[in-house]
Amino acid sequence: MTAVERITPSRENCVYTSCYCEENVWKLCEFVKAERTAPLEQLFVVFVSNDKRMIPLWKQKSGHGNEPVLWDYHVILLQVRPQSESLxxxxxxELSFPCSLRLYGAMAFRSDRHIRPEYHRKLRVIPAESFMLKFASDRSHMKNPDGTWKMPPPPYPALQTAECQMNLDDFISMNPAVGWGTVYSLDQFLHTYTGNPSTTLICSSLS
Incomplete structure (x- = not known):
């Protein structure tokens, strides 16, 4: 990928908390909105999950070698640029930051065609502005029954709205009838935003 104008801080300078990907992306959107480094209309928040909440992703920092990480859900930020590749x-x-969607699709998503249906990915795509206005999390999904944290929370206050304290499940859900944005299959998503769904074969560990 050719050099692109950065719209976020460098990876090491971004606000980041492990296992709170939805909040990490919220903070990326907040930065772009505050610093006006890109039109907010170019940005979309993408929740990746499925009905079983079991989705494989490759090239994740918590992975091992060529084996995928199996997340219940994951969240990425998509920048759709006019007359240029989506990022x-x-x-x-582990891929570049940012990464072209074509490369991310080939290396991180790969393909649903050769894995069991319960692992097929769906993607909910929400305009960044809607996400920032509507998203709310009290972080209760990251607490054990005894109230202790599964993973330490971010140091800043929970992201909530005047109307809602917790609606994370509405974003993770891949039911088009609930929540915000548009729900796609993996092929539909890649076709919509790259024009060429990935046909890369993946390893047989999930077949």
Whole structure:
């Protein structure tokens, strides 16, 4: 990928908390909105999950070699640029930051065609401005039954709205009838934003 004008801080200078990908992306959107480094209309928040909440992703920092990480959901930031390639911002990825969607699709998503249906990915794409206005999380999904944290929370206050304290499940859900944005299959998503769904074969560990 040719050099692109950065719209976020460098990876090491981004606000980041492990296992809080939805909040990491919220903070990326906040930066772009505050600093006006790109039109907010170019940015889309993408939740990746499925009905089983079991989705494989490759090239994740928590992975081992060529094996995928199996997430219940993951969140990335998509920048759709006029007359240019779409870009993915994923702070949990080993790929470049940002990364072209074509490369991310081939290396991180790969393909659903050769894995079991329960692992097929769906993607909910929400305009960044809508996400910032509507998203709310009290972080209760990251607490154990005894109230202790599964993973330490971010140091800043929970992201909530005047109307809602917790609606994360509405964003993770891949039911088009609930929540915000548009839900795509992986092929539909790649076709919509790159014009060429990935046909890359993946390893047989999930077949």
């Amino acid at each position: 993915v911002y994923d702070l949990d990825s």
